[in-house]
Amino acid sequence: MPKVKKSLAPKRAASARVSVKRPLREKISVNKVSRSAAQTGLNEMLRGVDWRGQLYDGQVVLLDQTQLPQKVVYRNVSDIESLRSAIISLVVRGAPAIGIASAYGIVLYLVPFAVKAKKATALEKPFKHAFERLVSSRPTAVNLRWALERMRDCFERHTTDLTAIELCARLLMEAKRIHREDAELCARIAENGMALLPVGGGVLTHCNTGALATGGVGTAIGCILYAHQAGKQIAVFADETRPLLQGARLTALELQRAGVPVTLICDNMAAHLMQRGRIQAVMVGADRITANGDAANKIGTYGLAVLAKHHGLPFYVAAPYSTFDLSLKDGMDIEIEERHADEVRAPQGTVFAPADVQVANPAFDVTPANLITAIITERGIIHRPNAKSVAKLMANGHSSPAI
16 A cells, blocks of 8 residues: 655643533633634644545545654555454554544445446445444444444435435545544534643543544543643643553654643553642543443553542543443443454564463453543533433434534
8 A cells, every 4th residue: 555654743832410512603702712723733733534535536544553653654545454454453543533434434345336336225235244344343442333333324315316326425425524523523522621621730641532533633632732722731641551552652742743741651650640749630532431421441541540539630531422322331331352462462563571471451441430520522511420411411312413
């Protein structure tokens, strides 16, 4: 696949309750940052996924995140097996981003069949194959299945009234809509969440939740970036995030490029910094949130929540509506992805352990709702989340965005 390299020099520079979002067109108060002002300072942000070309010659463009921070390599993907491999190997990662990529992947697979067929019904079998190949790539992040199910709904709505190629064009429109909506969701989450962050002080974040992981400015990192743009004197502590170092390789890079003060720490340093008063809040993302408010996120998040509780610090989770899985009662029902042992034994190809030592490598853990101070969504903020408050926020239907 073609590769394009670019310079990577960083730019310097009580009871449960729900806060309901304000209307989209409401004027933003002076102590908040407008989206245009925020975007001015975020133009240099790296983007993890995009579509390039038209219907017949389109490709999914992925920023290879396994190459960061040493170099920027864009990979042009034109078939679903390459896309599936890219998702599994974390070339593209982050729950919203892999959902967007998979939506584009459906189009990639169907177009060659569509040019040979007239009736859209001829695409039913190919669609099912593409759906199954992509949905099985990573099991924990619900956004992947959510995006594919949305594409399936679109497919089923138009099978009888469009030709095969017209249906592919409609599916591409839907995939692009999912992409655009995620950018809007991120902006709304950032607007809602920045107010919760301290006027000054340390904010700890884990893994990577920025533009690389989403279709927009990010979730947890988006809140931090908007707070920084609004003038809050925030200093970010980024966990390295073992074993694949997403915090070190990706989050530190994104924050540097955005001009946000960031200090990289080893995962096991968080307790010490909390004890010494250098951290005032914890802000993380999520890959799946269950009906009672339990949240699955990158391995190590649960431990941070326990530490935050012990030290009396707020622990915030930022995620869009598409991350909620109301079919699961609680976090114990979430399937946790177990990844290859060599990610621990020999990360980045460097051998750290005996080649035959047994390894446990769960990619995610689950933070119970009672350790979460608030869940920040584009619809509003769920304070002290529980089944009742989650249900109230999602009452208008969890299959459509509040935008």
